[in-house]
Amino acid sequence: MNPHTIRIPIADRFKGKVALVTGGTNGIGHAIALELLREGASVAVSCLPPDAEGGRAAFAATGFAPLIVAGDMSKEDFCRQLVADTVAKFGRLDYLVNNAFSFIAKGLDATRTDFLYSLEVGPLGFALMIQLASEHMKQVGGGAVVNVSSISSWVAQPNRWTYNMSKGAVAQLTRCAGLDLAPHNIRVNSVSPGWTWTREVEKAAGGDIAKYDPIWGQFHMLGRMCYPVEIAAPALFLLSNDASFITGTDLPVDGGYNGLGPEGLGQNTKLAGSK
């Protein structure tokens, strides 16, 4: 058993509460949804239609059956339906996790359509979801939002104008929404994961985690990559009352990626003190 994938839930921290996690059938969103369920929340998740059945099976294997609503977050009508279905099923809405994103990674070659889709699923979708969900949070006296951002919101990466620009916009959305929703007792924060073992990354590694973890892990001070549950725990912290005085900010969950200098972990330097 990989020790980085084990987490002991804090009993019933979210009992009686309702959470909506976009992109909650797979990867980081699935880990967040599962931990919320384990801590007592009622949960709705969205996903693209091809992911619905696999998502249902993955939750069933852990003994849970969240509401799964399939559709595309780039569509305003779907976002409205998702929030309406969640409230119709559970009667309230306390927490929103904006997680689904477009992985289109293009730069000089990006078309206007690429940019628009990245923005529509990403910051525009996140913004609309906050607008819609916060109306229901107001009715229960407050709530909390976590936007899943990325290390890509801070740094330049090759051929990634679409993705990094969209993640950069999430940072400003988090600040502005945090400010405007504070009077309603609704906190808005983000988490910024480093390289995390989810399906796209696994595909890029040809399924060989043992080979690529130490290679791509070198981008992080911890010398390894992240597992989805390691994003879930900080996300749940930001949603919980333990974070009652935290809003409008980002929590890097990046194994030290953002603090690493050009020398990396020091493998190629001969300066005193380096490895």
Ligand SMILES: NC(=O)c1ccc[n+]([C@@H]2O[C@H](COP(=O)([O-])OP(=O)(O)OC[C@H]3O[C@@H](n4cnc5c(N)ncnc54)[C@H](O)[C@@H]3O)[C@@H](O)[C@H]2O)c1
């Ligand atoms: N994996 C990483 O290394 C990494 C690093 C930093 C940030 N992130 C961020 O984490 C989040 C989740 O990524 P992941 O790697 O877990 O992805 P994933 O591919 O494992 O899962 C994505 C989920 O989002 C859903 N989804 C995707 N596009 C959608 C759309 N247009 N409409 C509705 N649902 C949609 C999918 O159906 C699925 O449920 C994203 O915001 C991503 O940018 C990932």
